[in-house]
Amino acid sequence: MSISLAQSRLPLIPLPYPLILLPSARLTFPIPSIQADALIRLFDSSVANPVLAAVPFVQHEGTTTLNEWGVTARIARFVRPRAHSDEPFLLTLTGITRIRLTSTSTSTSDASPPLSHVTVVHPPPDAHSPPASDIVQEFKTAAIRLLERYAQDASQSVRKRESWARIAHVVDETGQSKAAALADAIVSVVGAEHPDKLALLSTESPSLRLQHVTHVLIKQLSIAEVSTKIATAVDESLSKQQKALFLRQQLAAINAELQRLEPGNTDLHGTGSVAEDEDDLDALVRRVDALPAGTEVRRVASTEARRLRRIPPQNAEHGVVRNYLEWLTALPWAPPPPGSDTLTRSDFLANAKSQLDADHFGLDKVKRRLTEYLAVVRLRALIAQEAEVEQAKAQEVALKDAIEDQKDKDNDKISTALVRVGEIPPPQMLIPSSTSAEAQGPRKMSKAIKAPILLFVGPPGTGKTSLGQSIARALGRPFQRIALGGVRDEAEIRGHRRTYVASGPGLFAQALRKAGRMDPVLLLDEIDKVGQSNYHGDPSAALLEVLDPEQNVAFNDHYINVPIDLSQVLFVCTANTLDTIAPPLIDRCEVIQLSGYTHDEKIHIARRFLLPKQVTQTGLSEAHVDLTEPALLSVVTQYTREAGVRALERTIGGVVRFKAVEWTAYVDARGLPPSSLPSPVSSLPSSSIVVDSADGLVKSATDGDAGYDPVVEAADLEKILGLSRHDYEDRDREARCGVVWGLVVTGMGEGEIMPVESIATPGNGNLKLTGSLGEVIKESAELALSWVKTHAYDLGITNKRSQDPLRMPDAMIDVHLHLPAAAQKKDGPSAGVAMVCAIVSLLTGKCVPPTTAMTGEITLRGRVSPVGGIKEKVLGAHRAGANRVILPWANRKDVEHDVPKEVRVRTQFVFARTVREVLDAAFGVGSLPWHGDAHPLVQSRL
Numbered sequence: 001m002s003i004s005l006a007q008s009r010l011p012l013i014p015l016p017y018p019l020i021l022l023p024s025a026r027l028t029f030p031i032p033s034i035q036a037d038a039l040i041r042l043f044d045s046s047v048a049n050p051v052l053a054a055v056p057f058v059q060h061e062g063t064t065t066l067n068e069w070g071v072t073a074r075i076a077r078f079v080r081p082r083a084h085s086d087e088p089f090l091l092t093l094t095g096i097t098r099i100r101l102t103s104t105s106t107s108t109s110d111a112s113p114p115l116s117h118v119t120v121v122h123p124p125p126d127a128h129s130p131p132a133s134d135i136v137q138e139f140k141t142a143a144i145r146l147l148e149r150y151a152q153d154a155s156q157s158v159r160k161r162e163s164w165a166r167i168a169h170v171v172d173e174t175g176q177s178k179a180a181a182l183a184d185a186i187v188s189v190v191g192a193e194h195p196d197k198l199a200l201l202s203t204e205s206p207s208l209r210l211q212h213v214t215h216v217l218i219k220q221l222s223i224a225e226v227s228t229k230i231a232t233a234v235d236e237s238l239s240k241q242q243k244a245l246f247l248r249q250q251l252a253a254i255n256a257e258l259q260r261l262e263p264g265n266t267d268l269h270g271t272g273s274v275a276e277d278e279d280d281l282d283a284l285v286r287r288v289d290a291l292p293a294g295t296e297v298r299r300v301a302s303t304e305a306r307r308l309r310r311i312p313p314q315n316a317e318h319g320v321v322r323n324y325l326e327w328l329t330a331l332p333w334a335p336p337p338p339g340s341d342t343l344t345r346s347d348f349l350a351n352a353k354s355q356l357d358a359d360h361f362g363l364d365k366v367k368r369r370l371t372e373y374l375a376v377v378r379l380r381a382l383i384a385q386e387a388e389v390e391q392a393k394a395q396e397v398a399l400k401d402a403i404e405d406q407k408d409k410d411n412d413k414i415s416t417a418l419v420r421v422g423e424i425p426p427p428q429m430l431i432p433s434s435t436s437a438e439a440q441g442p443r444k445m446s447k448a449i450k451a452p453i454l455l456f457v458g459p460p461g462t463g464k465t466s467l468g469q470s471i472a473r474a475l476g477r478p479f480q481r482i483a484l485g486g487v488r489d490e491a492e493i494r495g496h497r498r499t500y501v502a503s504g505p506g507l508f509a510q511a512l513r514k515a516g517r518m519d520p521v522l523l524l525d526e527i528d529k530v531g532q533s534n535y536h537g538d539p540s541a542a543l544l545e546v547l548d549p550e551q552n553v554a555f556n557d558h559y560i561n562v563p564i565d566l567s568q569v570l571f572v573c574t575a576n577t578l579d580t581i582a583p584p585l586i587d588r589c590e591v592i593q594l595s596g597y598t599h600d601e602k603i604h605i606a607r608r609f610l611l612p613k614q615v616t617q618t619g620l621s622e623a624h625v626d627l628t629e630p631a632l633l634s635v636v637t638q639y640t641r642e643a644g645v646r647a648l649e650r651t652i653g654g655v656v657r658f659k660a661v662e663w664t665a666y667v668d669a670r671g672l673p674p675s676s677l678p679s680p681v682s683s684l685p686s687s688s689i690v691v692d693s694a695d696g697l698v699k700s701a702t703d704g705d706a707g708y709d710p711v712v713e714a715a716d717l718e719k720i721l722g723l724s725r726h727d728y729e730d731r732d733r734e735a736r737c738g739v740v741w742g743l744v745v746t747g748m749g750e751g752e753i754m755p756v757e758s759i760a761t762p763g764n765g766n767l768k769l770t771g772s773l774g775e776v777i778k779e780s781a782e783l784a785l786s787w788v789k790t791h792a793y794d795l796g797i798t799n800k801r802s803q804d805p806l807r808m809p810d811a812m813i814d815v816h817l818h819l820p821a822a823a824q825k826k827d828g829p830s831a832g833v834a835m836v837c838a839i840v841s842l843l844t845g846k847c848v849p850p851t852t853a854m855t856g857e858i859t860l861r862g863r864v865s866p867v868g869g870i871k872e873k874v875l876g877a878h879r880a881g882a883n884r885v886i887l888p889w890a891n892r893k894d895v896e897h898d899v900p901k902e903v904r905v906r907t908q909f910v911f912a913r914t915v916r917e918v919l920d921a922a923f924g925v926g927s928l929p930w931h932g933d934a935h936p937l938v939q940s941r942l
């Protein structure tokens, strides 16, 4: 049967490469303006919408030609660009039927605008029989699966999801006869590749077309599934900052997919460092294998190591897991070997005492308490050791019994033979599990000493940290310091969870790693400066957990995520004050107070410890620097006035460096080796070498005759250190009316003298208070004024009992009380007596000597109540040169017990029970008039 093929000549619209229009499909593409003009002319001259021949271009071996097959098409839309814009015309065509270009047309490689015409052949629609139902069904199944997958993947866009679902529904409803036409339309929307579309365009047979489309749909489906896999491999919760991480994860997911397709290709990442990584990984795995067997850390580390092997090195997760494993394997999980510290040695206590003596001068009470503490620690360790021996014995007996039982049950020979061939475990492995668990117990117990936690409280530089170091040395354990000052984030203590970017373990895990042992001495420095509960968590609550012996056996660091046993750690805390430490934290500690040093103690510390230390650090020997006793005293009293010895050490360092400069100039001038000792013969006055104390540089070295004098006299200090810092303060402390010296303890735990200043200003009889005062101290001031007003007549301030001393007929005044160093917050009742004296001094015109300092709370009845911090305050007064101190009567015992004898003998203490006694002591007995007791009407009944 011959088929007559219809031919026609149609205007040609060549489709830019790689566009292809299929029948029943739509395509929008830009066209040049010259072609657009021709189309418009064609449109205008036609009665109906003209039919065009839309033919794609194909590329073959570098040349572009018109394809043999195309479609007839009608214009669906034509969009003109906006005026004066560079945008092109947009043409939308709807494909109708397949056409084939005749041989003469096909040869037309130049299908350039404006509008050429081609002769096309129209294949008849019934040229082929309709497709078989199973082919149609296969097509429909593939199409619906793909469309449903698209609908699923478009979960974020409801509109898209609905349109995919609608198309799937249309496919489902389409009958057998229209399936081939539908296939053309579907292929255009599922994004089939260019060769597939081209092949489809030239396939006339509906069955073949359907089969081809089914194949294309299945291919698209697997691409969609792979894309989804890649997409899900990427953590969707990643933030913007993690862009790099996101891209690496995508890359890794793609690599993983490629690896699956090409299993042999190992260097898909193109890094070339695979071998190196493998080596590191092996080392890490070896460290994992070295972890104590049967422990949780071993189990976790092994799991993570296996996981690490599966994660490609380019994946960010690889680095995270590796870092985690590095930490896990770096922590000292194994219990310290027996005898690794000196605790159980018979000479431990004697050695510890001599260690403390060797490192610190004075601090007798502190050392005594520390020795008691170490004795307790040792005793507990010995008891635990004894228990360990007992348990070991019991274990041995249990083991023997178990072996005997075993022997009774089995034939000895057979059982031994079986053991030899490995068919049954050796007898000791048959011991009931409870016994084997006990076997691990005593070892742990012996180490879990649960010593009390020491808390050293005192001003800076009083030796808190160095006492901690001495304890570690005495115990033969490593020492680590954890600075807690300013820790606001709980995560700094507990670590960050691993999900957190740049996460890491907390301070305790870090310290254990550095210590390299599970039983170090950990010094928790500045525990009083730990932040309280805030939006970063509660660091002090986390500290509580660390320090609680009941909980720290299994301390949970969020990063490590395996319980860490901190029970073997010896904790020593330091603080400047107890005021800011949470009471539960204080409860867990044994508080040891260090109040500061006397002048004598400082001189001894300087001579025995600080000067030798500074001299060695400078590279000189002790023969090169000789600070005389008066010079040291001057440094202690005139250049440093602190409770501790830190500034003293710095100042001595300054003196030693000055001498080092002199010595260098001396040896340079004489060509001597710097290590040579200064000879007394060659010693000449050091003034012959001029050194500028401002910058410490030698301004003019003298000639070779210049000598070097190692002796530093008190008179040399001004040249070396400049003017005394406290000169001005001393001059300022002359007797003035209205000014009295009180005693305070600063926030750093240091005792100081502090002036209470008062002046009278014209006013209305009010009290004005300044100096960052808290509520309690304000009340004290009001109390003081009330007392003075009540006793104004007795003190001769007013002439009548009923008269207000601030509202005299000839002078209405306000009293202004000020406590300098206004930036510092002040509170507490202990300035009561000083305030009374200041007001009395102001109103009577009598002065209190500046060498008298006082502290004490007053009551409305005029009693003086005891206050705290006596030792610190008295030491503060001693440092400031106040040789007379007025204290509450009830504080006598504090002076007796706490104040060093050296200070006691140099200070005159006046213990007062009443305000009147305070006034007598401050102004001198009889210097203030006293007209009898207060008026009965204003006498308090309290």
Ligand SMILES: Nc1ncnc2c1ncn2[C@@H]1O[C@H](COP(=O)(O)OP(=O)(O)OP(=O)(O)O)[C@@H](O)[C@H]1O
Pocket: 359, 360, 361, 362, 363, 458, 459, 460, 461, 462, 463, 464, 465, 466, 467, 525, 574, 575, 576, 605, 609, 644, 645, 646, 649
């Ligand atoms: N009694 C002492 N004998 C010898 N040296 C001492 C004594 N007290 C303190 N020192 C020395 O003073 C210096 C400062 O001491 P340390 O660092 O222990 O002070 P601290 O109380 O911990 O201060 P902070 O509260 O500022 O941490 C150290 O060099 C220390 O050796």
